Amino acid sequence: MNKLSVLLLFLGTFCVLQAQNKSLGNISKQKTIASAPATTQDSTAIRRETSQSGTNKPSDKNLKANIKDYLIISQNRDTTYVDTTLTIQKEYKFNYLRKDNFGLLRFSNLGQTYNSLTYNFGNTSLMPGFGARAKHFNYTEISDVNYYRVPTPLTELFFKTAFEQGQLADSFFTINTSPQLNFSVEYKGLRSLGKYQNILASTGNFTFTTNYQTKNKKYNMRGHITMQDLLNQENGGIIDDNIDEFENGDPEFLDRSIFEVNFQNAESMLKGKRFHLEHDYKLINKADSLSLNKLSFGHIISFEDKFYQFDQTAADTDYFGEAFVSRVQERATLENFYNQLQLNYSNNIIGDVQFNISHNNYNYGYNKIIVLNGNSITNRLKGNIYAAGAKYNKQYKGFNLNGEAGINFAGNFEGNFIKAQASFNLNNDIAASASLNHSSKAPNYNTLLYHSDYINYNWQNNFSNTQTQQLAFNAKYKKWANITVDYSTITNYVYFKQNETTQQINPFQNSATITYLRAKLENEIKVGKFALNNTIMYQNVQDPNNSLNVPEFNTRNTLYYSNHLFKKALYLQTGLTVNYFTKYYMNAYNPLLAEFYVQNQTQYGDFPLIDFFLNAKIRQARIFFKTEHFNSSFTGYNFYSAPNYPYRDFIIRFGVVWNFFM
Template sequence: MISNTKTINKKNNFIKLLSAFLLIFICNPLFAQDKPARSNRLGRELGIVQAKDSSAKPLPKVSEYLIISSENDTTYVDTTLSIKKDYKFNYLRKDDFGLMPFSNMGQTYNSLTHNFQNTSLMPSFGAQAKHFFYQDAKDISYYRVPTPFTELFFKTAFEQGQATDAFFTVNTSPQFNFSIAYKGLRSLGKYQHILASSGNFRFTGNYQSKNKRYFAKGHIVTQDLLNQENGGIRDDNVQYFETGDPEFLDRSIFDVNFENAENLLKGKRFYLDHTYYLIRKRDSLSKNKLSIGHIISFEDKFYQFDQTTANSYFGDAFKTSTLKDKATLEYFYNQFQLNYSNNIIGDLQFNVGNTTYNYGYDKLVVLNGNTITNRLKGDVFSAGGKYRKQYKGFMLDGELGINVTGNLNGNYLKATASFKLNDDIAASATLNHSSKSPNFNTLLYQSDYVNYNWQNNFNNIETQQLAFQLKYKSLANITADLNTITNYVYFRKDETTLQVKPFQTNNTITYLRVKLENELKLGKFALNNTILYQNMQDNNNVLNAPELTTRNTLYYSSHVFKKAMYLQTGVTLNYFTAYYMDAYNPLLAEFYVQTKKEYGAFPRLDLFVNAKIRQTRIYFKAEHLNSAFSGYNYYSAPNNPYRDFIIRFGLVWNFFL
């Protein structure tokens, strides 16, 4: 097993978590924004401290604690308990419908569905199996709060660990807000050598000038995602799992393909988005707004695969020990914007951007007499625009971009028309076209393993998507999209070397998705349903997904103990039909196509009891309750069994001070 300093240091996540908690409780009194009469909000909510007199200011409403997205969409802190909160109570902190988790928390997910809507001009880094937990700039939120606000997230993991997320935000003045957060995970797992350990530090700032002409928001994010890898259980052990042999119910005794490898994704990003209004809208009678904007972002990330000794699982190697593959990407982006708004025309934006990229390796590889280059780098200049106009119940949105100069071609167009008849009925239609270079790791890859070295000159992946949405209250939310994909790039095993490498298909793939979400209520009982139908027209089977995926939750909700607690309890069924499920390659941290065996068609039953007391939400769940009696055919990927029955719990605790 690998026992280097990096892996050992990962065991200090608990210390980091403790430090984060201490930081929060130290900062709260230091940054209290209100007079002493209002400072102990938590005590008054619990009934421990009473207001001194009736002249004390009323407590701020929860709706005043604002959350602002990277696109300036604003919501507010939601402390309610709902079934959607249960779906989001995971390490991703978002609904994971359409994702099949691996056995250990913090491992990857297998995708049961694919979304081809795209508004990016640049290729992605690669190592996509590790990017489920990696937060991009669009995933970062900003805040504006009347009093200090804290959120603590905790969930038990699988053997010797836990998942935590500690968050604190405060407005030091009406003009400036900052937030600080740390999310950490350590989970040993039930199988040999699948430890997951990660850390994510986030700092955000949000500022507006007193005259409301200048606005700025920015963040600093550092994140590292470490996984020990074992290649799954060996082929000759699969039968022991599927027959349910009692001797192998202790999953740690399974033979795995190797126990001496790990991969790591690590990155840091500095981001600033600021705007200055040359002409601002002073009141409802004003017709024009004119502003200039600027976005600057620098991101430095790397993916690394380490193995102490070479293993035949990946074929021949250039050396026998201390194997190390490391790909790096430096990404520097500038965008300048001119924004104009008019009551008649709507909102217009013109922008120009520059991207400097530097992807590659620190060594040269000579293979079959040919030297594989070690860097892909250059400058790309782009231009684009956005448009938005609302007229009565109609909303028109448009966005386009194109790479004007540089070695990487790309363009996209997205147009949406939406209509809202009232608060209950809404509909929209979206057209999206995209042409983008494949991911960097499909164009260039270098490894100490011989068959994992390539340099490709693939064509751009072309996608067209036509999407519709119709929503009526909570009774029906129907979304559908029809996609055509040309020049699709995918991973599969080479027929000669039997090792995984990228390929590009010349055939056009047609892909249809239809999803229905609805909830039926009868008294205190409710049935929440999410059903996804998918149809793939692909003669070569290079893009695979189950025809039917469903999640159905029957639950009961009620106040108990004289309304001191709000309780939700029920059972959730997850199911997807059998299909050619993608396999996982730990060296690349990518999923690849396989057409030898279909997987799926097994139910997963989760029994849960959730409760809300004041501003605390508590979660108990018996996961995969039926694992012992419905057959041992449950897999997250070939040779990677899904988790067995386990009881887990956690909480989300909010503080308003």
């Protein structure tokens, strides 16, 4: 089923439901978490006009829905509402990923990968990941999908300029055809040529969601379909001989298309589709003044089919080593079929308890067989994994207690995790939480098995499970301080680095124990109409094998001015943002694997990235204007996203986010 057929199916369903001519009543209020600051008024509000009888009774013709009725429900069932305000957080999220990308270092072209400046080792997964992690920053996972509940149709249009011959656009529409049934459809598309040779990016993310609830609220269903393709031309970065010309700021090379790159005949693609459904039925829903008892059965079914492909019209033996063929065409595929059955019980004394059992059928590998040194390497990893788990939640004397655990009890991959969290809200201004996470999980599929037309990129490994333990704390007081500290230990860490024998990139396992400390402070200081927003992160890694490298300090500081203008018809924010991280052994990028690998020869960093922005809000439209990295020409050409991959030069970009409420 392609994207067009899915869209036609959606439109057909929509037309049929509309033909039923069901009136959309007022949607009942749910508990919401306000995402808009209290000091900034939103544009959509309830309006009631006096009726002919002189009462203040609302009617269908004169009632406009409250913004808090436009609900956004996350995968974890946390509920917020649509926020059309203009805040500094909206500035941070106005990017390709559409989320705050602090801790990620962008490559020169939009739609490329990101180098990670920080890592989170908290984990609740029992299965290996697919691999090709550098391609997954813009890949929509199950946890990224939101569901909606709206009193009137809602549309959001997003646009932002790209780098030469292209643009980034995101279109979203959702509607409740009745108070019980909602649909949403979204497509985010990008095409950007880039400033360097052979670096074009072309991506598309299609998402369709629906959720339904019977009138008696006993049956609930929600599901989604995603179809994604992420295409990148790969050039391997600028050649070593051009490094001096770049760092010296040679005027002849300010036209970045002049730089010679390592290759001009390669491209990579990550493509995937997923069908996901979760539903539950309440057997007991008894509530009175003394007790609250609920018993329900739940079911989750999910199928995902994805592949990563690398094509090169002529093998580059100087860069990747000897090859079996003259033209490289290789593809790794994964089919994963998942089922989970749940038994949920809730009681006002015990709390909320869930027991579940799940089944994973996986099939990862290649459609060819490699014979290396007379030995045949298997081409598939496939089988079945059976797991059991439990969840717990309880509100007790102001504390919110959460627990979750899971274990694989049958199959080829062992795995287990346990997570416990306690949080406390003293009031709306003060909150604190602590969590403990233990995990044991098999490394990603591409570290266990890899086939390539390049001889030295073929392996079959029997790595031990990576084991992690993380202790985390968070304390928050208004906007004055939001402090997060976590301490992790990692054993049997699997990473990529250069093989000393073949000089190519292979996976390795670090048998030593790594200790990793992170501390992050977020705060905002306001004086009149001026504000200083700060994010400061400190990191410390103790690793005898230097397999995990991060900068010691990573900071983002924004000084900005906000004010209403033209009789409050326009709201303006303008200011400067400075990003900075200290020098460290930055990971290098391998385009064949779509993975970053460890290098301990050259340090990168210690360069500021300064942006000037001017943003405005007019009704439900937010307009963004930015001069990115305007200091690039006078603070030195020593800025890199990865070795041989220069960061972005100065550029002016603009865009808009526009919400429509019908």
